[in-house]
Amino acid sequence: MNKTFQNANKTISILGCGWLGLPxxxxxxxxxxYIKGSTPTHEKLxxxxxxxxxxxxxxxxxKINSNFDKDFFNAHILIVNFxxxxxxxxxxxxxxxxxxxxxxxxxxxxxxxxxxxxxSVYADxxxxxxxxxxxNPSKKSGKALxxxxxxxxxxxxxxxxxxxxGGLIGYDRKPGRFFAGKxxxxxxxxxxxxxxRDDCIGIIQHVIKNEIWGEVINACCPIHPTxxxxxxxxxxKDGFDLPEFVDGKENYKIINxxxxxxxxxxxxxxxxxDSLKA
Numbered sequence: 632m633n634k635t636f637q638n639a640n641k642t643i644s645i646l647g648c649g650w651l652g653l654p655x656x657x658x659x660x661x662x663x664x665y666i667k668g669s670t671p672t673h674e675k676l677x678x679x680x681x682x683x684x685x686x687x688x689x690x691x692x693x694k695i696n697s698n699f700d701k702d703f704f705n706a707h708i709l710i711v712n713f714x715x716x717x718x719x720x721x722x723x724x725x726x727x728x729x730x731x732x733x734x735x736x737x738x739x740x741x742x743x744x745x746x747x748x749x750x751s752v753y754a755d756x757x758x759x760x761x762x763x764x765x766x767n768p769s770k771k772s773g774k775a776l777x778x779x780x781x782x783x784x785x786x787x788x789x790x791x792x793x794x795x796x797g798g799l800i801g802y803d804r805k806p807g808r809f810f811a812g813k814x815x816x817x818x819x820x821x822x823x824x825x826x827x828r829d830d831c832i833g834i835i836q837h838v839i840k841n842e843i844w845g846e847v848i849n850a851c852c853p854i855h856p857t858x859x860x861x862x863x864x865x866x867x868k869d870g871f872d873l874p875e876f877v878d879g880k881e882n883y884k885i886i887n888x889x890x891x892x893x894x895x896x897x898x899x900x901x902x903x904x905d906s907l908k909a
Contacts, residue, residue, distance in 0.1 A: 641664065641665075641706075641707035641708060642664075642665045642666075642667065642705070642706040642707055642708075643659055643664055643665070643666055643667070643706060643707065643708045643709075643710065643839075644666075644667040644668070644669070644703055644704065644706040644708070644709045644710070644741075645666060645667070645668045645669065645709075645710045645712060646669050646689065646703075646709065646710065646711050646712060646713060646732070647669065647670075647711070647712035647713035647747075648668040648669065648670055648675075648679055648684065648712075649670075649712070649713075650799070650804070650828075651712060651747070651799065651828060651831055651832075652668065652710070652712045653668075653678075653679070653682065654828065654832060655710070655712075655831075655832050655835060656668050656679075656682065656684050657682055658832050658836065659836075660682070660683055660684070665685070666683075666684050666685065667684070667685045667686075667687060667702075667703055667706060668684040668685070668686060668687070669686075669687045669688065669689040669703060670686070670687075670688060670689075671688065671689065671690045671691075672688075673688060676688060687699065687700050687702075687703040689703060691713075691728040691729075691731055691732060692728075693724050693725075693727035693728040693731060694727070694728075694731040695731045695732065695734075695735060701735075701738075701739075704735055704736065704738070704739035704741060705739065705740070706739075706741055707741070707742065707743065708741070708742075708743045708744070708745070708839060709736065709741050709743075709744045709745070710744075710745045710747070710835065711729075711732065711744060711745065711746045711747060712747040713747075714749070714772070715771075715772045715775045715776065717772075721771045721772060721775050722771055722774050722775045722778065724775075725775040725776075725778075725779060726775065726778050726779060726782070729779040729782050729783075730782060733782060733783070733786060736786075736788075736789060737786070737788055741789055742789050742790065743789060743790055743791075743792075743842075743844055744783060744789055744790070744791040744792070745791070745792050745793075745794060745835060745838060745839070746779075746780065746783050746791055746792070746793045746794070747794055747796065748776050748780055748793050748794065748795045748796070749772070749773070749776055749795055749796055749797075750795050750796065750797045750798075750824055750849065750851060750884075750886050751768060751770050751772050751773035751776065752768055752773045752776045752777050752780070752795060753766070753768060753773070753884050753886070754766035754767060754768045754769060754773075754884070755768075755769070755882040755883055755884050756884055757880075757881065757882070757883055757884070758884070758885065759884070759885040759886075759887050760849075760884050760885065760886060760887060761849070761887045761889070761890070762795075762847045762848065762849055762890055780793050780847070790844040790845045791844075791845070792838055792843055792844050792845065792846045792847075792848065793846070793847045793848065794834060794835065794838070794848050794850050795847065795848065795849050795850060795886075796826055796831055796850050796851065797824035797825050797826045797850065797851025797852070797886055798823070798824060798825045798826070798851075799825075799826060799828060799831065800825050800826070800827055800828070800903060800906060801827040801828035801829060801906060802828060804828075805865070805869050806825075806861070806862065806865040806907075807862065807865035807866035807867070807868060807869040807871045808866075808869065808871055809862065809865075810862050810866070810874035811866050811871035811872050811873075811874060812871070812872030812873070812874065813874045813875070814874075814875045815875065815877055816858070816859075816874055816875065816876045816877065817876075817877055817879070817881075818858055818876070818877075818879065818880050818881060818882070818883060819857060819858055819859035819876030819877050819878050819879065819880070820857050820858070820859065820878055820879055820880040821857065821858050821880035821881070821882075821883035822855035822856070822857060822858075822880075822883060822885050823855055823856060823857070823858055823861050823903065824851045824852075824855060824884070824885070824886040825851060825852055825861070825903040826850055826851040826852055826900075826903075827852075827899065827900045827903070827906040829899050829900070830850070830852075830898055830899050830900060831850070833896070833899060834848075834850050834891065834896055837894070837895070837896045841894070841895065843894055846894075848890060848891050848894070849886050849887060849888045849890060849891060850888060850891055851886045851888060852888075852898065852900055852901060852902055852903045852906075853888050853892070853898060853901050853902075854901050854902035854903070854904075855885055855886075856902065856903065856904055857880075858876060859874075859876035860904070861903060861904060862874055862876075863876075864904055864907060865907055868907050868908075
C-alpha cells in the first residue's frame with residue numbers, strides 16, 4: 632500500500648468504469664484503496680470483477696434503475712464519470728440523469744464528489760478562457776454540462792469538485808486517425824486543448840490526496856500546438872495519410888490551466904505532442 636495516499640483507508644465509488652474510469656480504478660487499487668465501480672451493461676460486470684472492483688450495474692435512463700444496489704453509495708468519495716449522451720434532447724436528458732443521481736447521493740453518507748466535466752462548457756471566444764469564464768457554449772453538450780455542474784454546486788450536504796478535461800488522448804485513442812488524409816481542413820492555426828489519460832488519472836488522484844473540494848478546475852496540457860502541427864505529427868506517427876489544413880483560425884478557445892498548476896499539480900505531458908512520443 633502506498634502510505635503517501637492520505638485516503639487509503641477510504642472507499643471510493645466510480646460511476647462509469649469506461650475508458651478513463653477503469654484504469655483510474657486500477658490505479659486506486661494499486662494504492663490499497665477499496666473501489667466500487669459501476670457499468671450500465673451486464674456484460675461488463677465480469678471484467679470489473681476480474682480487476683478486483685466491487686461491481687454494480689447502474690443505469691440512468693434518465694432515472695436510476697429501480698433495482699440498483701444502494702450499497703454503491705456507501706462510500707466516502709463518489710467520482711461521477713459519464714458524458715452526456717448524443718441525442719436531440721441532450722440538455723433535458725442529462726439534467727434528468729444527474730437530478731436522479733443527486734437524489735440518491737442525498738440519501739447517502741457521501742461527503743465529497745468529483746464530477747468529470749469537459750471544456751465544451753466554454754464558448755469559442757477566440758481567446759483564452761479560465762474557470763471564471765461564463766459565456767454560454769454553442770454546443771448542446773456544453774450547455775448540458777453547465778446546467779448539471781450547477782446542480783452539484785447547489786447541494787449543501789456534500790462538496791463537489793468539477794474537473795473540466797480537454798480532449799482525451801492516449802493509448803488506443805490515436806488522434807492521427809481523426810483527420811487522416813482529409814483536405815482543406817479549416818482552422819489550421821487554431822490551438823488544440825488536449826490531455827493524456829495519464830494526466831487525467833494523476834489530476835483526480837491529486838484532488839483527492841490534497842482534499843481539494845468545492846472547486847472548478849480546468850485540465851488540459853498547458854502548451855497548445857496548432858491543429859495542423861499536432862494532427863500532422865499524430866498521423867505520421869501512426870502511419871496515417873497526412874491531413875491538409877487551411878491556414879487561419881476562428882471559433883477557437885485556449886484553455887488556461889494556471890489554477891491547476893497553482894494547486895500543486897505537475898503535468899506528465901506539458902505538450903500533447905510529447906505524449907505522441909510516449
